[in-house]
Amino acid sequence: MGGLPTNRTVNGLAVDPENSNVMLVPMRDGLFQSMDSGQSWKRVGNELKNLAAVIINPKKPTAMYLSTLDGTIYVSIDAGMKWKKQQ
């Protein structure tokens, strides 16, 4: 259970429009995903850190965008498992 760093700032929250139990949270410590509406979390997105915001495409929920605090954009097409810097 658990999985989010405690007493740390949660900068954003994205919810899967087709399954509200699926959530993503960007933090300075990385990107965290929950499949049970926030009861438990696991870290995804490999080494990404200093994250500000994330959004899930409402028309295609496996497609997502992520921004670091300084505005570098990353894209995922596999529901957040792998992220590629937008060129």
Next chain:
Amino acid sequence: MKNKLKPISIFVGLVWLVNAGIIFAEPVRDLLMAANQNTSNKSPVTFEHVHSLALDSAGQTLFLGAHTGLFRSDDRGRSWNKVSLSTKHAHLDVMDVTTDPREPKTIYIATHEAGVFKSTDGGRTWKEASSGLGGPDVHGLAIDPNMPFKLHAAVREKGDGIYRTTDNGGKWIRVDDGPQGEVKVLRSVNISTGMGGIFLYAGTSTGLQRSPDCF
């Protein structure tokens, strides 16, 4: 009696935090340095500090809220253009952006200095939508996914608390003291509370908290 937003008590993640710091410290630093250099070389756009990302409900246009304003991208985040918001305010720090789940051209933003703004033409023109808010510093904005005419806003400092509108931002009413800590993001999540209403989630400086929105 007002309900306080309650922390989700099961968020215990110290092991994740320690592991992340030790294992990934060096690669992350290199990655971020490279990203900073690439960003500054590619585009004159300066965000300074990003607060929020949003997509229109058609999944086509990205909006980014930052310390230096609101930006839009029509090429999946490759390039950004600053959006003109208000002639009355030279600088607007855009704290949160939310889009109507049914109307692709309807966008709301929360600002640090001037409350809430709304666009119904895809971001071309904006109108203030702050009537009833107790203060100008709005840090979170959540639209109800089932009833998009209903939104909640988190106000800090003057008039702090959670405000609700049920007429698309026409009039706001204070409904709750709000969560502990500084709100960074506010989202209405389509999970039934069992008491009527759905849950309102708040990302804050002290973690993720949620409360039924039927307060």
